[in-house]
Amino acid sequence: MEAWRWADLAALEAGRATPRGEAAAIDGLWIEGDGPRLVFEDGVFRPGLSNPCEVVVEAITPETAHPLGAATAGTGWRLSLEAERAVTGVQIVHVATGGENHVPGLIELGRDAVASVVETFVGTGWTNRLTTIRLAEGARLMRSVRLLQSSGFVSIREEAEIGQAASLASLFLGAGGASSRIDGELIVTGDGGFAEMGGALLTRGEQRHECAVTVRHAALDGSSRQIWRAVAADRSVASLAARVDVVRGAQKTDGEQSLRGLLLQRTATVNLKPELEIFADDVKCAHGATVGELDARALFYLQSRGIPEGSAKAILTRAFVADAIDRIGEDAVREAFAADAEAWLAAAL
Amino acid sequence: MLQIDNLHAEIDGKPILKGLSLTVNAGEVHAIMGPNGAGKSTLGYVLGGRDAYEVTDGSVSFDGEDLLEMDAHERAAAGLFLGFQYPVEIPGVSNLQFLREALNSQRRARGQEPLSGGDFLKLARAQASALGMDAEMLKRPVNVGFSGGEKKRNEMVQMGILDPRLAVLDETDSGLDIDALRIVGDGINRIMRAPDKAVVLITHYQRLLDYVRPDFVHVLADGRIVRSGGAELAADLEREGYGAIAA
Numbered sequence: 001m002e003a004w005r006w007a008d009l010a011a012l013e014a015g016r017a018t019p020r021g022e023a024a025a026i027d028g029l030w031i032e033g034d035g036p037r038l039v040f041e042d043g044v045f046r047p048g049l050s051n052p053c054e055v056v057v058e059a060i061t062p063e064t065a066h067p068l069g070a071a072t073a074g075t076g077w078r079l080s081l082e083a084e085r086a087v088t089g090v091q092i093v094h095v096a097t098g099g100e101n102h103v104p105g106l107i108e109l110g111r112d113a114v115a116s117v118v119e120t121f122v123g124t125g126w127t128n129r130l131t132t133i134r135l136a137e138g139a140r141l142m143r144s145v146r147l148l149q150s151s152g153f154v155s156i157r158e159e160a161e162i163g164q165a166a167s168l169a170s171l172f173l174g175a176g177g178a179s180s181r182i183d184g185e186l187i188v189t190g191d192g193g194f195a196e197m198g199g200a201l202l203t204r205g206e207q208r209h210e211c212a213v214t215v216r217h218a219a220l221d222g223s224s225r226q227i228w229r230a231v232a233a234d235r236s237v238a239s240l241a242a243r244v245d246v247v248r249g250a251q252k253t254d255g256e257q258s259l260r261g262l263l264l265q266r267t268a269t270v271n272l273k274p275e276l277e278i279f280a281d282d283v284k285c286a287h288g289a290t291v292g293e294l295d296a297r298a299l300f301y302l303q304s305r306g307i308p309e310g311s312a313k314a315i316l317t318r319a320f321v322a323d324a325i326d327r328i329g330e331d332a333v334r335e336a337f338a339a340d341a342e343a344w345l346a347a348a349l
Numbered sequence: 350m351l352q353i354d355n356l357h358a359e360i361d362g363k364p365i366l367k368g369l370s371l372t373v374n375a376g377e378v379h380a381i382m383g384p385n386g387a388g389k390s391t392l393g394y395v396l397g398g399r400d401a402y403e404v405t406d407g408s409v410s411f412d413g414e415d416l417l418e419m420d421a422h423e424r425a426a427a428g429l430f431l432g433f434q435y436p437v438e439i440p441g442v443s444n445l446q447f448l449r450e451a452l453n454s455q456r457r458a459r460g461q462e463p464l465s466g467g468d469f470l471k472l473a474r475a476q477a478s479a480l481g482m483d484a485e486m487l488k489r490p491v492n493v494g495f496s497g498g499e500k501k502r503n504e505m506v507q508m509g510i511l512d513p514r515l516a517v518l519d520e521t522d523s524g525l526d527i528d529a530l531r532i533v534g535d536g537i538n539r540i541m542r543a544p545d546k547a548v549v550l551i552t553h554y555q556r557l558l559d560y561v562r563p564d565f566v567h568v569l570a571d572g573r574i575v576r577s578g579g580a581e582l583a584a585d586l587e588r589e590g591y592g593a594i595a596a
Contacts, residue, residue, distance in 0.1 A: 305451035306425035319441025
C-alpha cells in the first residue's frame with residue numbers, strides 16, 4: 001500500500017520487544033497552566049498523578065479502518081464539550097517503560113466550543129495512539145504533540161471531521177530518540193472549515209520518522225495547511241507524504257502545502273511526497289517540496305561575525321524549523337516546543 | 350597590524366592570488382583597487398577565513414598572530430571584520446538575534462562578560478540611527494528583502510556594533526546611490542578612523558575614496574600588487590584606466 005511505502009515496521013517490533021522497566025520522571029514535562037492534566041503510564045491511566053477535570057477516562061471503541069488505530073480499542077480519554085464551552089490547556093503525558101501500549105482518545109467539540117490539548121510522549125517501547133476528533137460548526141481545536149520518547153517507536157493516528165467554519169490545527173514536534181509514524185486523515189465536511197496538520201521532525205542516529213497525512217476537502221470555501229519541516233542527521237531517515245484531496249464541488253478551496261527537508265549530513269535521507277488530487281475547477285492549492293543542506297554562504301557569514309560553527313549551524317537549523325513550530329498559537333506551549341527543539345539541536349550539532 | 354607576505358591562494362585548484370604582499374599599520378586606510386578578476390574578493394575571503402579558498406604559500410599575521418591558523422569566528426573575535434560585497438540573506442533569523450549572538454560570542458572568546466539584552470539593544474539602535482537605518486529593520490530577518498544599498502548599510506551597522514580593529518571591506522560602495530555613499534563613507538570614518546584601527550578598502554571605483562581618504566592605494570592585477578602610491582594614484586586610475594597603470 002502506497003501510504004506504507006516508507007514504513008519501518010521492524011522498528012515497531014523492536015520497540016514492542018523492549019522489556020518493561022522504570023518510568024521516566026515526568027515533573028519537568030508540564031507546561032505552565034492550570035488546565036486538566038492526565039498521565040498514562042504504559043497505557044494505563046494514573047489517577048494519582050492526574051487531575052482530569054473535564055476529561056473523562058472510559059472505554060472507547062474506535063470507529064476506524066486504520067490497522068494501527070483499530071488496535072487502540074480499550075480504556076482511553078474523551079473530551080466532550082457542549083456548545084460554546086471552552087477548555088484550554090489540557091495536558092496529557094504518556095510515559096512508557098517498554099513493551100507495547102495502546103490508548104484511544106476522543107475529542108468532540110460542540111458548536112463554537114474551544115479547546116487546546118498538548119500531548120507529550122516519553123520513555124521507551126511501542127506506543128500506539130488513535131485520536132478521533134469531531135468539530136461541530138464554529139468549533140476550534142488546537143492540538144500540539146511532542147514526541148520525546150528516548151527510544152522505541154511511537155505510532156499516532158489522527159482522524160478528524162471538521163464542520164462548518166470549524167478549525168483544527170494539529171502540530172507535531174519529533175525531538176526524541178524514538179522512531180515514529182504519524183498518520184492523519186482530516187476531512188473538512190462543512191463549508192468554510194479549516195484544517196492544519198504539520199510540524200517539525202528532527203531525526204538523528206539510525207532513527208526514522210515518517211508521516212502520511214491526507215486532508216480531504218468535501219465542502220465549499222475550505223482552507224488547509226500542511227507545513228512540515230524535516231531535519232535529518234547521521235544515517236537517519238525522515239519521510240513525509242502529504243496529500244490534499246478536493247472532491248467534486250468543493251469550490252473555492254484554498255490549500256497550502258509546504259514540505260521541506262534539511263540534511264545535516266549527506267548520509268541522512270529525507271523523502272518528500274506532496275500529492276494533490278483535485279476534482280473541482282475553482283480552487284487554489286499552493287505546494288512546494290525541497291530538500292537541501294545548510295547554505296554554506298550563510299554559514300560563513302555567521303562565522304565571519306564571530307559565531308562558532310556549531311552555534312551558526314544551530315541558528316540556521318532553528319530558523320529552518322521555526323516556520324513549523326511558530327504556528328503553535330499558545331506562547332507557553334510554543335516556547336516549550338522550541339526549547340525541546342533547541343535541546344535536540346544542541347545534542348545533534 | 351596586518352602583515353601579508355607572498356600570499357598564494359587558489360579555489361578549486363585555480364590559482365587566484367600569486368604572491369601578494371601588503372603591510373597595514375594601525376591608523377592607516379589602504380585602498381586595494383584593480384580590474385575585475387584581479388583577485389580582490391579572493392583577498393577578502395582568504396583574510397576572512399572562508400573554507401573554499403586554499404592558501405598554498407605565504408603568510409598572514411594579524412597583531413603578530415598567524416591569521417591563517419585561526420577559524421573564521423576566531424578571526425572575528427581577534428578584531429577582524431569582513432564587509433561582504435554580497436551580504437547574505439538569512440530568512441528566519443532577525444538582525445538583532447544574529448548580532449547579539451555574534452557580539453556575545455566575540456566577547457566570550459575574549460574573556461569578557463556578554464552584553465545584556467537592554468545594553469545590546471541600546472548599542473544596536475544607536476549604530477542603526479548613526480547610519481540612517483530605521484530601527485525597525487533591526488527586527489527583520491538578516492538582509493531579507495533589503496535593497497542592495499540597505500544591505501551595505503546593514504554591513505556598516507554590524508561593523509559599528511562589533512567595533513573591530515581591522516576592517517576589510519569588499520566593494521562596500523557597490524549598489525549605493527550618492528546619498529547612501531556619503532552616509533556609508535561617514536560611517537567608515539566614524540567607526541574606523543582611529544589611531545589603533547585600520548581599514549583595507551577593496552573597491553573597483555574611486556568614488557568611495559572621495560569620502561574615505563586612503564593613506565595608500567594599491568593596484569591589484571593578476572593576483573599581486575603591481576603598483577602602490579598615495580591617494581593621487583586612485584585619481585590616476587580613474588582617469589587612465591587599469592590597463593595603462595597596471596601594465
